[in-house]
Every structure is written in structure tokens, then in C-alpha cells.
Amino acid sequence: MTPRHLLSVADLGALGIDEVLRLTDSFVEVGARPIPKVPALRGKTVVSLFFEDSTRTRLSFEAAARRLSADVMTFAGSSSSLNKGESLRDTVLTIEAMGVDAFVVRHSCGGVPAQVAGWLGAVGDASVVNAGDGAHEHPTQALLDCYTISRERERRFGAKAGRPQVLSGLQVAIIGDIRHSRVARSNVIAFAALGASVTLVAPPTLLPPSVQGWPAEVSHDVDGALAKCDVAYLLRLQNERMTEQFLPSVREYTALYGLTAERARLLGPSTLVMHPGPVRRGIEIAAEVVDSPSSVITTQVANGVAVRMAVLYLLLGSGAPVGA
């Protein structure tokens, strides 16, 4: 089946994720050219529909669409007719009526991209890409993280993995505010699908009410997790989603769970340090660790454009089944 939307990374399965990663290789090559642009999606229109602040995801999607020669329309919730009382549904249908092929949707409520996909399905055949919905999912972040781990390990250590489970046998520690993190949810699904063992490390208050059914273990031992992991994945404290007091203080969080310069000495020589951004230096991760050789945080951002090109091309251009 040819997918029309990307709402959850779980829709892809291991084969689908691997297919996106392989296609990403070709777009990384395109990105390295003097003219980093191909005419693949000429005539298609992509709108970025962001109801929540974003730097990298929005720019990354827009750069991806432009490098595929698609036309890009930009929508910011804060400067729109939503402020005049127009409903979300009417806003979406108004934009659809202008002739749009893909909606890249970010919203602070989980489930909005799926809702938008439902409304659009009734009137046309536009695609929806989830660019982060509440504390639910952020599938393209998970895809670019999988890509970064597998290709960086190959580049740095010559680690050749089997396919489709390119992360087979790796230990990944996801450390920080799991409770409010859509990145953690998508990444747990994707990492586990590709064969990695995932450990969630957080204070009890910053774990979701239940992690039953998650393909991951839970630990409160940061030092132990750091010492044995192949990937240390740090998350930001999402103060904007915190509705109550989850922590005694930020300084205490940094002391107990932050990746400080002292803790970074526990990391193995081949451990990669990752962060989805925005990074708050000195809180969840020390400034010198962000800039250390084991950090691949800027590589994640660079790969993000190519991964999103692959996703947009698969949904709008290829006409090919994914994960078949």
C-alpha cells in the first residue's frame, strides 16, 4: 500500500523506516552538490501549518520541500485568522481549497495531525506529515535520529549493520523529561523496531503515568546507564508543558540527571551523544559536552533536511509502496 500520511513512526514498521533511511542516502548526496536541488516535486505545494513555536523543524521541512522544487506556503498560528475566531477545521479546509498537496502540521495537542488528515480525506487527497503533536509523536525526528545513529556509526567506526534492523544490538539511553516528550515516544518505537534496546532514565515524576507496553526498560541510575550505552539521548525539560511542580529545582535536576562534564567521562569511546534540540546548555547537558567530538547534535540537524526530503518524496512523488 502506498501511504498517504505520516502520522506515527509506528505506521512504517522496520521495513518502512529502513526504506526511508536508504532513500535519505540519495538526498544526502543531493545536499552535497553545488546546486543542492532536484526537480522531483515540481508543481507540488507544501504548506507548513505550525501552531506551536519551532526553529529547526519548520525550517528543515521548508528547506526539504524547496530542495525538491516544491512550492512552500507558510502558516503561523499566531498571525492567522484563528485570532479572529476561525476554527481549526475551517482554517485547514480554507488552505486546502487553495490547492495544497501536503500539510506539515505541528500542534500542542496530540492527535491534531490525525484529525486534520480525517478532514482532508473527506475533500481531497492531500497528505499530512506530523511535525510534532503535543506529547504524542514526532516521527521525522525519530527517522533522522535512526539515520544519524546508523550512518554516524558506519562513518566513525565502520560499523556495518544488518537490514532492516540497522540498530540491532545497540544500547540507547533516553535521559530526561520523558513524560512530556513526543520525541521519546517516537524514538522508543523506532529504535526498538530497528533492534536497539532502549532504557528510559528520568526522575519518577518525569516518567509517563504508565510505560506499560513500551518496548523499553526504566532506570533511575544515570551513571550506570551512561557507562553501558552506545547512544546517550538527552531531552530538554519541557517547562511549557509542565502544569504542576515536577522538580524541586532545575539545579537539583542538573546535579542528579544532567549530562555534566564529570558524567561525560563515564561514556565509552564510541558512545554518541544526541539531543533533539533546542538545547539548554548547562541544564540537561553541559556546554562542553554539546561541543565535544562524541556529540552529533549538529549532524542530527543536517540529516533532518535529507530525511524530510525522503519523507516528502515518498508521500508525494515516488508512488511506491513503503515497507512492502
Add this chain to the structure above:
Amino acid sequence: MAERERHANSGAAFRGRAVVMDAGDVQRATWRIAHEVIEHNRGAEHLVLVGLQGGGVWFASALASVISSVTQAQVPVGTLDIAYYRDDIGMRPVLPVGATEIPVALDGAIVVLCDDVLFTGRSVRAALNALSDLGRPAAVQLAVMVDRGHRELPVRPDFVGKNLPTRRSEMVDVSPQGVVLGDVIAAVEPGTSGGALRPEVAK
């Protein structure tokens, strides 16, 4: 692109009917074309051979090794994937079949595009657009092992292994082992011999 690969995407299969060239014929045609390229360009200076991903890659390296051994010059060989430049994106499944890797700058080079089969000319059109995004060659020439006719665009090869009159519905399978003319079988049961997409020639 090899015709076999194009049809593999749609689930169709190839059944060979007649051997048009055997491995020796393909090799001799390669030798002749290599010499024609050298003669036409008065040597191998500035030459870059670029194989279209899929069927053109082996042909480009075969030509390059003959040209290199005849002229004692190292002729660079590259590969070009034209998926993102095709004009039928959205009409049928289009995914890259291989990498684009050109080892040298193309500005001022004489590029010889190499493909196994020249048919409608649409792949060549896409390849010319792809090349122009990678640099500005001094000249682009086209070498094909088989020209099977049915052009839909004003494209003309400079070097041809064999002119092969075909019906539009037929398929030509080209490899270093030979050239086989056959038919595309639309529906193939999984597990039957046609599904493997290897040419089988009727005795």
C-alpha cells in the same frame, strides 16, 4: 535504466525469445565503441564516462577500461541516478536505483553518457538535466549498446553497439553476457520461473 529493472517495479517479468548478441558480440561492440570514442575526441583528454544507474554502469566501466588501456590514460568513470529528474514521477513508482557518484568536476569535461538501451529518449533527457545541475561539461555525447527506436524526444546517440528494430511492446535485456529480445509478461505467479526476471530463451 535497464528495462528489466523498470518492469520489476511494476511486478511484471521478462521472457526472452531470441538472443540478438552473445557475450562475444557485446565485447566486440564495446571495443569498437571505445575506439570510436577515442577517434571522435582525438584521444582521451578531458573524457569522463558516466553510466546511467541501472544498466549503464557496467557499460561505462567496460568502455573506460578499454579506452584506458588503449590510450594509457586514466579515464574517470562516474554513475548518475536520474530518478529525481524523470518526467513520469507520480505516474508510476519512481525510486532511485543507485548512487550518483562523479569523481571529478564536470566543468569543461567531455562527458560520454553510457546506457544499455536507448528507447524513448526520456532517460537521456533526464540525464542531461541532472548533468547540468552537477556542472557545465564542454560537450556531452551518448553511447548506447542497443538503439531500439521508438524515440519520443529529439535524442540521437553518438555511438551505438547495435541498431535493433523492435515492437514497442517488446523488451530488450542487455548485460555483459549478451542481448536478448523478449516480451514483458504482465502477471506472473510468485515462484514461477518468469518471476526471477532473468532472461530465459526458448530453445
